Amino acid sequence: MSRTRLAEAPYNQSGDLITYVGTNPDRVHEWRPNTPFPTMLILEGTTRGMSAARFVWRSDKGHRYEMFMMDAVDLMKRDAPIWHGTADTWWMVQKRGKNYGIRRATHDDLKTAGHVPGPKSDCRACDGVAYGYESWCPLPPTPDVPHQFRGGPLTRSCLCGLGSKDNIHTHNRETL
Template identity: 60%
Template sequence: MKTSLTKAPYNSTGHLINYVHGYAGDVPEWRPNKPFPALLGLQGITRGMSAARFCWLSDKGQPFEMFMTDAADLMKGRAPLYAGTVDSWWMIIKRGQNYGIRLADTDDLQRAGHVAGPKTDCLACRGVTYAYEDWCPLPPTPDKPHQFRPDPTRTGLSNRTVLCLCGAPLRSTAHPGMTCTCSSEDNTACSDPGCKG
């Protein structure tokens, strides 16, 4: 079950503290808990007093632990896993007296103010060090106009339909400028399933 954790403990080197010993006042830094991007590589597992956890290392050299429940959610989710690495957005979670990470979900991103568009349009993305992704991590929805973003995991192979991250086909009213403008009077036609040509 997800917690509504507002702050997370970090040590003097800026790494997440997995277990707060003694008094919370001994923690060097409590940071606001908001979604953050990281490319993580699986290092192995560790076993504590209460449970086993997955150990990850970010491309910036930051260690993170992940509870088994959150690792199972990660493996069942849509995050791109490849050869023991995963590149996504994360949240800190507390289970019992221990801290770890989990995949950030749509609710987390919305609460943080993300807007599902280019990063230049998203105030929540500004100042985030994530140079190789130009899009806000919040997935678009078909009920709001947005730029088309291909979803490689959901592209229909049987009918060759190219789907957007919102789940709608390329030519859809959700994607301004991509809807069919053909007409029988102009003798034009396209591959849009709703083509009027």
């Protein structure tokens, strides 16, 4: 599905995403550029506004985000990184009608933000991102570009879909 990119998103003084600005623009502490951001979210519950029901998430840093139910369904149907009510991945803010909410960042979002497949040290878009335990850029490798082997969680195959011994991975044989 093609989406119109949202340039900026509203946040309050506590760093929480504001879900509705409406006639109270003074509630907005800052408008941040809308780029993919990594964080672990913990599901708190649901809330209901005048026009939509949403899931409420709290980040591991204490920031509050809401997610439209439609995006929660998409999160659960895709390769969702959900474990006991937590989801640890890259997120984007989007606008539906006059409301703001988060969704999982897509490969297109990550590419547009300048991410490149491979080690995080090779990805300029990952510079300065406090996601220290993951050494790879979130954009998965593709089988048409040489890259270091990046194993899937349950297989000996690379995330690009090719086997670990495929020639595309030859420059990194020592880690196999």
